[in-house]
Structure formats: C-alpha cells, structure tokens
Amino acid sequence: MNTVLPLVERAVPPLGLPESAREGIARTPFGLYVHVPFCATRCGYCDFNTYTSDELGPGANRAEYAGTAIAELHRAARELGPDLPTVSTVFVGGGTPTLLPAADLAAVLGTIRELFPVADDVEVTTEANPETVDRSYLEQLRGAGFTRVSLGMQSAAEHVLAVLDRRHTPGRAVQAARDARAAGFEHVNLDLIYGTPGETDADWAASLEAVLASPVDHVSAYALIVEEGTRLARRIGRGELPMPDDDVLADRYEQADATLRRAGFDWYEVSNWATSDAARCRHNELYWANANWWGIGPGAHSHVGGLRWWNVKHPAAYADRLATGQSPHAEAEVLDEDDRALETVMLGLRLRDGLPLTALSDSGRVRAATAVDRGLLSADAYGRGLAVLTDRGRLLADAVVRDLTD
Incomplete structure (x- = not known):
C-alpha cells in the first residue's frame, strides 16, 4: 500500500501584512512557534499535522528541516520589519521536535536571535517525547538557550500507554524530567491524558503520584478526545474499546485538581497547573491573551494584528514553497x-x-x-x-x- 501523501497545490498570492495589522506590532507581546512535523510512530489518538517517515515523499526529510524552518524565519523578519517586535516567547512543538539533533534546534534558536530583538527574560520551550532525550541532549539544549521543556508522559500505566500507542515505558517520563533538572532546566512540565479506555482510578492516581515524585513545576492534564480519523476512533467504532465516559472524565479532573493543589500546584487555565506565576507557560498565555505570534512550519497557524493565516500542511509542499521564494501560507483571513x-x-x-x-x-x-x-x-x-x-x-x-x- 502506498502511504506517501499526495501534494495538492494551487496558486496563492503573497501574504503581505496589511497596514491595519502592522499597527501596534512593536508594542504587542509577540511569540514564535516552530512546528516540527516528524514522529517516529503515529500515536493512535493524535490528529496533529505530523508524519512518520513512510508517509513522506521527496523534499521532506528531517536532515534538511532546520534549514527550511530558518528560511521561513528570514521571511517572517522581512514581512514584519522594519520595526520588528521583541520576541518574548519561543515554543518548539510537534510532532516530536527532539527527533531533530540538538544542534538543529540550537541553530533555529540562534537564527531567531540573529534576526529579531529578543527579550532578556525570553521563555524558550521545546516539547519532547521522553524516549528521545537524555541528559546530554538536554544539556545541549540548555546551553543553546532553551529555558523550559515539556515532556509527554500521558500515563504511568503500561496498558494505558499501549492503548494510546505511546512508545515510552512507565517511568521514562519521570526520569527525563530528572534529567532535564540535572541539565539546568528550571521549568519542566509533564503532560497527562486522562480517560483512556481501560484506565482505572488506581491507574490515574498512580500517574498523578508519579508526576509529583518528579521535579516539575508545571503539569498539563487533558481529557482524552476521540478525534475522527484516528486509529483510536476506528477501534472504538469497531467496538474494540469503549468511548470515554463523561462522568469518569469529570471524576478524573477533580481528582487531578485536588491532588495537585495539595502538592502546591494552582490552576491558572482549565487544563494547566503551576507552582508559581513564574512557572506558568508564558507562550500559551500569549495565545490566550490573543496577542501576536508567527507560526513557523507546515500547517502552523499565525496571528498578527487581527490577520490570521496558516501554512500548507504537507512538509514537502512547505519546503518547495520556500525553496522557490513563495510564501508557505495556504489561506488567510482578517478577523473583524x-x-x-x-x-x-x-x-x-x-x-x-x-x-x-x-x-x-x-x-x-x-x-x-x-x-x-x-x-x-x-x-x-x-x-x-x-x-x-x-x-x-x-x-x-x-x-x-x-x-x-x-
């Protein structure tokens, strides 16, 4: 079976920020999001714009991706200039950003510093799958200027990880958090998912206990959402797994909130808890405040001054656009x-x-x-x-x- 995704292209005019969007650019909080679309395997619940190696055709290889993202950064600086905004946050997400060599992520961050004014207290986050990082890798990121790491734990129960098609073993996420602290990261987050079919009350309690046994200052906990088109949705549709129960999801949330509060974590957004204001994810707060950000990468979304746009989704189409001097955006809209x-x-x-x-x-x-x-x-x-x-x-x-x- 051929799994290479087809490319569908049509002519799109250059983006061009209108003057109305430029008003206040330099005065409005600004962040950069860098999307890394690669994963070693596709998790059964995930519908993000990510790809495994057998889904990609020519022109979309990992070895060249940092250079392609850097090309869009140069384009962003030209579009936003000459009065460039100061970058207050950088968030590298995915996908699995840490499938790229640490030197590639460092090069992307180095380019941001070359092209943009950067706040002295800039927050620089990368997402990471626990199995893709060790202390040496994390030390390289910390040395390059990354200040925060967000690790996808999801659960401490092996059978729950299996249902989610997660590759790491129970305990690996906690060890990765310890490695991050040892590497000098002050801010470390663990992501959890609750309500997976087959998860018991005891499983969820054990996941929360494992988080609190790790040196983190931020926890994100999300109810499992069954997205159409995913492997998990197909398994539920065939009756292999039950649909998550709303009452169970509510119980899990209350349990998480009570457990985290007792341990000194306070909620600051419905699905996010932190030990202090300094531990909050400032990049996400920028989104929630409807501030400005530029999304780098295939499928990435951006918002500047009421203009919103999003890039073509396929990595090969994205790379081709930039290689030929075109804007990689697919569509744009002005918010009234x-x-x-x-x-x-x-x-x-x-x-x-x-x-x-x-x-x-x-x-x-x-x-x-x-x-x-x-x-x-x-x-x-x-x-x-x-x-x-x-x-x-x-x-x-x-x-x-x-x-x-x-």
Missing part, C-alpha cells in the same frame, strides 16, 4: 471586531484570572448572572466585575463558554 471579541471571551473564560464582564455582550452579561446563580461563576469575582469559573464551572467550561457567547 466581532470575531476578536468572541475569541477574547472564549479564551479568557478558561483562565483563573478571569474575564472582565465588560467583554461580554449585553445578553452575555445577563447569562453570566444566571451562571453565578447556578454556581458556575464565582459570586465574589462577579461582584468585582469579573467572570471567573468556579470548581464546578471548570468541569463544564466549554458549556459555560458556549452559553456566554451564543
């Missing part, structure tokens, strides 16, 4: 005031800091008062002019957002 107001509410409601009630429409403020009565929004915060989710509200965050934005 209503769009931006809606996104401000959708993102802000998920934050512990809350959302000013003035950001809601008249009808939204009426429904916010009802949400207070129902125990979904904090009465105290409401009295201070803020919409802040209660503990119960966090369990129903998506429904609250929909209710206040419809």
Whole structure:
C-alpha cells in the first residue's frame, strides 16, 4: 500500500501584512512557534499535522528541516520589519521536535536571535517525547538557550500507554524530567491524558503520584478526545474499546485538581497547573491573551494584528514553497471586531484570572448572572466585575463558554 501523501497545490498570492495589522506590532507581546512535523510512530489518538517517515515523499526529510524552518524565519523578519517586535516567547512543538539533533534546534534558536530583538527574560520551550532525550541532549539544549521543556508522559500505566500507542515505558517520563533538572532546566512540565479506555482510578492516581515524585513545576492534564480519523476512533467504532465516559472524565479532573493543589500546584487555565506565576507557560498565555505570534512550519497557524493565516500542511509542499521564494501560507483571513471579541471571551473564560464582564455582550452579561446563580461563576469575582469559573464551572467550561457567547 502506498502511504506517501499526495501534494495538492494551487496558486496563492503573497501574504503581505496589511497596514491595519502592522499597527501596534512593536508594542504587542509577540511569540514564535516552530512546528516540527516528524514522529517516529503515529500515536493512535493524535490528529496533529505530523508524519512518520513512510508517509513522506521527496523534499521532506528531517536532515534538511532546520534549514527550511530558518528560511521561513528570514521571511517572517522581512514581512514584519522594519520595526520588528521583541520576541518574548519561543515554543518548539510537534510532532516530536527532539527527533531533530540538538544542534538543529540550537541553530533555529540562534537564527531567531540573529534576526529579531529578543527579550532578556525570553521563555524558550521545546516539547519532547521522553524516549528521545537524555541528559546530554538536554544539556545541549540548555546551553543553546532553551529555558523550559515539556515532556509527554500521558500515563504511568503500561496498558494505558499501549492503548494510546505511546512508545515510552512507565517511568521514562519521570526520569527525563530528572534529567532535564540535572541539565539546568528550571521549568519542566509533564503532560497527562486522562480517560483512556481501560484506565482505572488506581491507574490515574498512580500517574498523578508519579508526576509529583518528579521535579516539575508545571503539569498539563487533558481529557482524552476521540478525534475522527484516528486509529483510536476506528477501534472504538469497531467496538474494540469503549468511548470515554463523561462522568469518569469529570471524576478524573477533580481528582487531578485536588491532588495537585495539595502538592502546591494552582490552576491558572482549565487544563494547566503551576507552582508559581513564574512557572506558568508564558507562550500559551500569549495565545490566550490573543496577542501576536508567527507560526513557523507546515500547517502552523499565525496571528498578527487581527490577520490570521496558516501554512500548507504537507512538509514537502512547505519546503518547495520556500525553496522557490513563495510564501508557505495556504489561506488567510482578517478577523473583524466581532470575531476578536468572541475569541477574547472564549479564551479568557478558561483562565483563573478571569474575564472582565465588560467583554461580554449585553445578553452575555445577563447569562453570566444566571451562571453565578447556578454556581458556575464565582459570586465574589462577579461582584468585582469579573467572570471567573468556579470548581464546578471548570468541569463544564466549554458549556459555560458556549452559553456566554451564543
């Protein structure tokens, strides 16, 4: 069976930032996201824009990828100039960025420093699969200027990892976190997924205990979402595995929140906990604040001054565009005031800091008062002019957002 993905191309005009998007560029917080689309294997639950070696055709090899990403960085600097924004955060995600040599990731970061003004306290994060890093690799990243590492743990239970098609063994993520600390990383995150078919209460408790036994200052915990087209969705569709149960997901979330709070972690976004303000992921906070960022890489999304665009998805098409001097973007849209107001509410409601009630429409403020009565929004915060989710509200965050934005 031929698994090489076809390339579908059509003519796309140059991006070109309109003057309306340029207004305030230098004054608005700005981040860079670098997408690395390669994975050793495809996890059964994942629908991200990632590829294994047998899915890629010519022009999309790992050995040349850093140079291709660097080419888009040069293009970004030209588009954003001459009054370039100061980079406050860099996030290298994927995929599995740490499938690339540490020297390649260092070269990308070095180019960012050459092309852009960079904040003295810049946060530089890379995602990593635990099996792809060791202390030596992490020391190279730390020496290159990376300040934060986010490790995909998902679970401490071997049978749960097997259902998710994760390759690392139980315990490897915790050891990778220790290696990161030993390499000099002050900020280390572990990602968890809860609600996997076959996961028991004891499995989830053991995963949380393993996290707390590791030297991390940040934890992300996400409910398993069964995405259409994934191997997991097909297995559930065939009846091999049960669909995640909403009540179980709620129980898992409450268990995580209680366990993490006792250990000194506070939630600052519905799915994220940190031991201090300094330990928060500032790059994600930039997204949630609807600030500016440029996404480098195939399928990466960007937002600058109300202009949003996204790149072609296939790595070979992306590389070809840049090699021939074309913009790699596939589509672009200008967000109007209503769009931006809606996104401000959708993102802000998920934050512990809350959302000013003035950001809601008249009808939204009426429904916010009802949400207070129902125990979904904090009465105290409401009295201070803020919409802040209660503990119960966090369990129903998506429904609250929909209710206040419809």
